[in-house]
Amino acid sequence: MPPTPDAEARAALVIPAELRPADGRFGSGPSKVRPEAVAALARAAPTFLGTSHRRPGVRGLVGRIRAGLHELFGLPAGYEVVLGVGGATAFWDAASFGLIERRAAHLVHGEFSAKFAEVTRAAPHLEDPVIVEHPPGGHGTLAGDDRVDAYCFPHNETSTGVMVDVRRPAGATGDQLVLVDATSAAGGLPVAPEEFDAYYFAPQKCFGGDGGLWVALCSPAAVERIERLADRWCPAFLNLAIALANSRRDQTYNTPALATLFLLDDQIRWMIRIGGLEACVARCRANAATVYGWAEASPVATPFVADPAARSLVVATIDFAAEVDAARLAAVLRANGILDTEPYRKLGRNQLRIALFPNIEREDLERLAAAIDWVIERLA
Ligand SMILES: *Cc1c(COP(=O)(O)O)cnc(C)c1O
Numbered sequence: 001m002p003p004t005p006d007a008e009a010r011a012a013l014v015i016p017a018e019l020r021p022a023d024g025r026f027g028s029g030p031s032k033v034r035p036e037a038v039a040a041l042a043r044a045a046p047t048f049l050g051t052s053h054r055r056p057g058v059r060g061l062v063g064r065i066r067a068g069l070h071e072l073f074g075l076p077a078g079y080e081v082v083l084g085v086g087g088a089t090a091f092w093d094a095a096s097f098g099l100i101e102r103r104a105a106h107l108v109h110g111e112f113s114a115k116f117a118e119v120t121r122a123a124p125h126l127e128d129p130v131i132v133e134h135p136p137g138g139h140g141t142l143a144g145d146d147r148v149d150a151y152c153f154p155h156n157e158t159s160t161g162v163m164v165d166v167r168r169p170a171g172a173t174g175d176q177l178v179l180v181d182a183t184s185a186a187g188g189l190p191v192a193p194e195e196f197d198a199y200y201f202a203p204q205k206c207f208g209g210d211g212g213l214w215v216a217l218c219s220p221a222a223v224e225r226i227e228r229l230a231d232r233w234c235p236a237f238l239n240l241a242i243a244l245a246n247s248r249r250d251q252t253y254n255t256p257a258l259a260t261l262f263l264l265d266d267q268i269r270w271m272i273r274i275g276g277l278e279a280c281v282a283r284c285r286a287n288a289a290t291v292y293g294w295a296e297a298s299p300v301a302t303p304f305v306a307d308p309a310a311r312s313l314v315v316a317t318i319d320f321a322a323e324v325d326a327a328r329l330a331a332v333l334r335a336n337g338i339l340d341t342e343p344y345r346k347l348g349r350n351q352l353r354i355a356l357f358p359n360i361e362r363e364d365l366e367r368l369a370a371a372i373d374w375v376i377e378r379l380a
Contacts, residue, residue, distance in 0.1 A: 015336040020367060022363070026360065033263060034267070037209075041262050084213070086214060087211050088200060095116075098239065103128070104149070110344075144172045148176065151172060155185035163311070182200060185205075187201075188206040188356070191277075207268070304319045312356070316353070341368075
């Protein structure tokens with residue numbers, strides 16, 4: 001058999017052991033799962049995996065997840081944790097039925113924010129959205145707009161590494177909802193619950209678990225909207241009123257992946273144990289300082305996001321000078337067991353994308369930076 005390109009790259013360049021991160025997972029989703037969580041799952045498996053999600057064992061776990069998220073995010077009284085099967089992408093569809101009444105306003109500055117805007121644009125029961133677009137690498141600003149009943153934006157645009165403060169748009173009225181895509185931000189970026197009505201995410205990014213589940217932290221106004229729109233026709237799978245009723249009983253409408261629930265609960269416990277959301281954000285901040293600091297000092301690397309305030313603390317995007325072939329660099333890293341540093345494919349830049357999530361150790365990012373410098377020197 002001819003050698004694969006990876007094998008060739010590896011044969012050519014073997015990164016010295018002392019430069020290799022202890023854990024080589026730097027993907028922005030799915031992301032590094034803590035080995036301790038996997039071990040705990042293996043220990044619990046004989047009386048957990050393969051048991052009914054309608055019985056006390058799994059329902060107790062869902063109840064713990066809901067209570068744990070209340071605690072982690074300091075949710076005020078009246079906020080509810082709602083969950084369902086299908087991931088953040090399914091939640092966009094669900095929100096187009098159950099949270100947006102007539103028209104939404106969207107920030108669009110990358111793949112994920114564009115996808116949600118396309119959902120509400122295509123929905124025949126909604127009017128065309130108001131879209132505030134910005135080229136990748138930055139973001140626009142939503143202003144109060146009396147034509148809309150919901151404002152939608154990503155806390156972190158994972159495709160570009162741009163973060164936005166979660167704040168109600170200036171001039172927004174009390175009956176307009178703020179729907180925040182926190183898929184890659186929740187658990188790694190600071191947030192105040194008073195500033196959102198639905199803060200939704202999936203567990204395979206900061207929560208270092210597996211995909212296929214969505215979780216939404218819902219304000220009383222969001223709950224009221226869900227209940228008021230309950231009569232609008234909607235596929236039952238996407239019906240947020242049904243999801244809300246099931247969540248209140250610590251269940252999901254249909255069968256969830258039990259391992260996903262287990263890993264999510266384990267991660268929430270870990271986050272609370274190390275000091276809560278503040279401690280998780282501090283870990284991401286330190287990770288970000290390591291990667292951006294290295295890039296700024298490098299003669300060939302530059303943070304893609306020019307405005308330091310918008311530079312993500314959870315996903316770093318690093319551009320390289322033309323003389324460095326970032327795709328080849330990523331291939332050599334991959335061949336050495338350093339995984340998923342490739343940029344978001346549709347962005348089409350000479351770039352690496354590196355997750356800075358709470359589970360990633362700063363020492364591993366220091367080694368990654370040293371390994372990248374080592375490879376660049378030898379690719380030249
Ligand atoms: C990963 C991601 C999604 C999609 O999540 P799925 O669980 O795969 O549907 C949506 N929005 C953002 C910001 C993401 O990072």
